[in-house]
Amino acid sequence: MNLICNLFSSVFPSLGGDGSQREREQTIDSSMRFAVLGLIKGSVFWLLVASLLGLIVSIKLHSPSYLSEYGWLSYGKAYPAFWNALVYGWLFNAGLACVAWIIARLGGRPSGNSGLLAISGGAWNIAVIIGLFGIFKGDQNPYRMLEFPSYAAPFLFAAFIGIGIWILLAFKARAYRSSYASQWYALAGVFSFVWIFSIAQAMIFCMPAQGIFQSVVAAWFGGNLLGLVVAPFAFATIYYLIPKALGQHIVGYRQSGIAFWSWIFFSSAAGLASLVNGPFPAWVASVGVVASFGLFLPLSVFTMQFLSSLFASFSKIWDTLSVRYVFYAVFAFIVATALTILGSLRGIQEVTQFSQFNDGVRYLFLVGFAGMAFTGMVYYILPRLLNKELPNPSLADLQFWVQGLGIFLVTVSLVYGGWAHGALLNGSDADTIAILQNTKTYLFLTTIGSVLFAIGNFAYAVSFVWILLSPRTEKEQSADLIEPAPELEYTHS
Amino acid sequence: MQDDQEQPHLPGVDASKASDESVLRVHAQIRRKRIEGSPVAFFTAAALIIVFVFAWFYQRRYFAEYDSKGVLAERQHIAAMEAYKNRPQEPEGPVVIDGGKLYAQQCVACHQASGQGLAGAFPPLAGSEWVTGAPEIPIKVLLSGLGGEIQVKGSTYNGAMPAFGAVFDDAEIAAVVTYIRGEWDNGASEVTAEQVAAIRSEIGSRGAWTAAELAEHF
Numbered sequence: 180m181n182l183i184c185n186l187f188s189s190v191f192p193s194l195g196g197d198g199s200q201r202e203r204e205q206t207i208d209s210s211m212r213f214a215v216l217g218l219i220k221g222s223v224f225w226l227l228v229a230s231l232l233g234l235i236v237s238i239k240l241h242s243p244s245y246l247s248e249y250g251w252l253s254y255g256k257a258y259p260a261f262w263n264a265l266v267y268g269w270l271f272n273a274g275l276a277c278v279a280w281i282i283a284r285l286g287g288r289p290s291g292n293s294g295l296l297a298i299s300g301g302a303w304n305i306a307v308i309i310g311l312f313g314i315f316k317g318d319q320n321p322y323r324m325l326e327f328p329s330y331a332a333p334f335l336f337a338a339f340i341g342i343g344i345w346i347l348l349a350f351k352a353r354a355y356r357s358s359y360a361s362q363w364y365a366l367a368g369v370f371s372f373v374w375i376f377s378i379a380q381a382m383i384f385c386m387p388a389q390g391i392f393q394s395v396v397a398a399w400f401g402g403n404l405l406g407l408v409v410a411p412f413a414f415a416t417i418y419y420l421i422p423k424a425l426g427q428h429i430v431g432y433r434q435s436g437i438a439f440w441s442w443i444f445f446s447s448a449a450g451l452a453s454l455v456n457g458p459f460p461a462w463v464a465s466v467g468v469v470a471s472f473g474l475f476l477p478l479s480v481f482t483m484q485f486l487s488s489l490f491a492s493f494s495k496i497w498d499t500l501s502v503r504y505v506f507y508a509v510f511a512f513i514v515a516t517a518l519t520i521l522g523s524l525r526g527i528q529e530v531t532q533f534s535q536f537n538d539g540v541r542y543l544f545l546v547g548f549a550g551m552a553f554t555g556m557v558y559y560i561l562p563r564l565l566n567k568e569l570p571n572p573s574l575a576d577l578q579f580w581v582q583g584l585g586i587f588l589v590t591v592s593l594v595y596g597g598w599a600h601g602a603l604l605n606g607s608d609a610d611t612i613a614i615l616q617n618t619k620t621y622l623f624l625t626t627i628g629s630v631l632f633a634i635g636n637f638a639y640a641v642s643f644v645w646i647l648l649s650p651r652t653e654k655e656q657s658a659d660l661i662e663p664a665p666e667l668e669y670t671h672s
Numbered sequence: 673m674q675d676d677q678e679q680p681h682l683p684g685v686d687a688s689k690a691s692d693e694s695v696l697r698v699h700a701q702i703r704r705k706r707i708e709g710s711p712v713a714f715f716t717a718a719a720l721i722i723v724f725v726f727a728w729f730y731q732r733r734y735f736a737e738y739d740s741k742g743v744l745a746e747r748q749h750i751a752a753m754e755a756y757k758n759r760p761q762e763p764e765g766p767v768v769i770d771g772g773k774l775y776a777q778q779c780v781a782c783h784q785a786s787g788q789g790l791a792g793a794f795p796p797l798a799g800s801e802w803v804t805g806a807p808e809i810p811i812k813v814l815l816s817g818l819g820g821e822i823q824v825k826g827s828t829y830n831g832a833m834p835a836f837g838a839v840f841d842d843a844e845i846a847a848v849v850t851y852i853r854g855e856w857d858n859g860a861s862e863v864t865a866e867q868v869a870a871i872r873s874e875i876g877s878r879g880a881w882t883a884a885e886l887a888e889h890f
Binding site for chain 2: 200355357358359360419422423424426427428430431432433434435436437461462465468472475476478479480483484487498499500501562569570573575660664665666667
């Protein structure tokens with residue numbers, strides 16, 4: 180690693196300079212402005228695409244004839260397209276933008292090489308386009324979150340390697356020798372994705388494992404993509420934003436090492452719990468259930484740390500846009516992880532296995548937790564990258580409430596509706612169609628939630644384009660729009 | 673700060689409340705410092721214990737199926753138990769009574785296992801004309817007993833045969849009579865419980881027979 184890093188630093192000269200703290204920050208921001216903005220642009224674009232696809236998917240569930248004349252938009256294609264656009268399009272772009280910026284800022288020294296980040300960020304988006312095109316064309320693979328056709332995988336992998344190397348180089352170039360939790364999670368997410376994606380591609384598509392073992396690998400990959408890639412990026416964001424935007428140190432930070440390792444350890448096997456009642460040796464699924472239950476340990480540490488830190492400065496939360504999102508994300512994380520733990524138990528899977536329950540939990544985890552955390556971080560980054568104020572904070576205010584309500588509605592209707600659906604399937608001898616009709620209300624509620632979420636996303640896109648295109652005011656043309664940050668206060672004896 | 677216009681409800685820029693360097697420094701400091709009686713540490717330890725307890729009991733319940741041979745053996749065992757519980761029951765039918773067993777319990781002390789009796793005291797059954805003749809004679813003797821002198825195979829006996837009418841039911845008397853009429857090369861016909869029941873109702877309750885009374889059947 181050292182060799183590679185030294186090689187790169189000789190190619191790309193260090194841009195670090197002397198000067199005040201604010202000037203150093205501006206140098207860092209300007210060195211990566213184009214690349215990070217590119218990732219954020221990609222994330223906003225894919226968020227709009229994903230919310231549109233999510234709307235179509237949720238409408239098709241209660242009105243099957245909707246858009247049925249378009250074969251490429253059938254439910255079987257729109258559903259995986261929605262989830263892949265959501266994760267690989269929106270969350271990866273936004274998460275990588277946040278993490279790259281955090282790593283560079285916490286490093287305290289510009290690492291340069293921003294061409295690498297920009298090119299691989301662009302390549303990533305092209306790979307997502309190829310993958311989605313493949314899904315609509317009918318080349319999709321049958322495994323959850325691996326639906327992108329095999330010819331998109333090398334592009335995706337290569338692009339991620341580029342972004343990952345940039346993040347490692349930025350970490351290598353840091354000026355401060357001590358490390359912070361945000362950096363651990365950022366690097367963990369980068370390493371995990373390379374590991375799980377290469378293993379999954381190799382064992383399912385390149386040198387296929389025998390028989391049902393492919394399903395075990397796919398379940399492992401699906402769980403790890405959420406738990407070891409998307410979630411760590413969101414943790415990195417939350418750990419960074421609470422002290423930075425709230426001026427509050429993380430309460431109980433001493434325990435974050437336990438939280439980190441137990442999260443990595445348990446989360447890496449938690450996905451296997453979805454194999455319960457499948458044609459697998461019972462111990463495989465049981466390992467997943469025990470690992471899911473083990474998430475109770477990091478969950479309790481995160482809950483104590485984040486909630487105590489947020490409540491310590493409770494009055495400031497609603498006046499700080501980015502921390503609002505963090506607040507929502509923390510609650511969504513607690514609820515989603517609690518539901519993951521409960522939902523992994525055999526007795527509950529008996530009811531929820533063939534229902535929308537798990538989609539609801541996954542939606543809350545991805546959108547309510549990771550998505551909201553990234554959105555908050557983007558609102559923190561944007562004024563600093565562009566040296567502009569948000570032109571219309573009321574629009575962002577509206578966006579927060581509408582998105583928050585939409586996510587809440589979708590989650591409640593999927594989780595509770597899924598539970599009701601599963602209980603009826605098990606406990607009643609009515610026709611499957613009659614049971615589906617009976618739970619149709621929840622499907623309508625999902626559509627209402629999706630519409631609200633899409634409206635919020637549209638407001639987000641408008642805010643984003645507005646701040647990009649609006650001419651700079653006099654105040655914004657000066658270099659001191661962002662005031663230099665004070666020292667973090669820590670008065671605990 | 674005093675003027676609401678200067679500090680809008682939601683500012684366009686979230687202020688930086690801490691420099692990056694101080695975030696790193698303060699948190700590194702917190703990590704190094706041990707805090708006595710930290711509630712976060714306490715509840716973390718509690719959560720760790722809960723996770724281990726759950727994992728222990730869950731693996732006891734479900735990891736046993738680690739070994740598919742053991743599972744198969746256990747399932748076969750359970751299936752065998754079930755099969756035994758649900759085995760086809762014997763249909764209700766006539767109870768077959770072992771006459772030989774009853775003879776060994778009640779008769780063998782006097783008449784002997786060989787059926788030869790004891791010379792001078794108890795008459796023989798093997799080859800006895802009282803046994804192999806008409807089936808009514810042994811049935812009546814068993815039901816009500818026999819007293820006084822009797823000539824058997826040329827010897828005279830004077831004893832008291834007890835009555836078994838209250839001890840044995842019809843089927844048991846039929847079984848014993850069938851046994852003694854068939855055993856020891858006697859080769860006489862079998863006796864049914866119906867015959868015994870008919871004779872029992874005919875003779876009613878009475879004292880012991882004498883040889884003269886029974887001789888009418890010859």
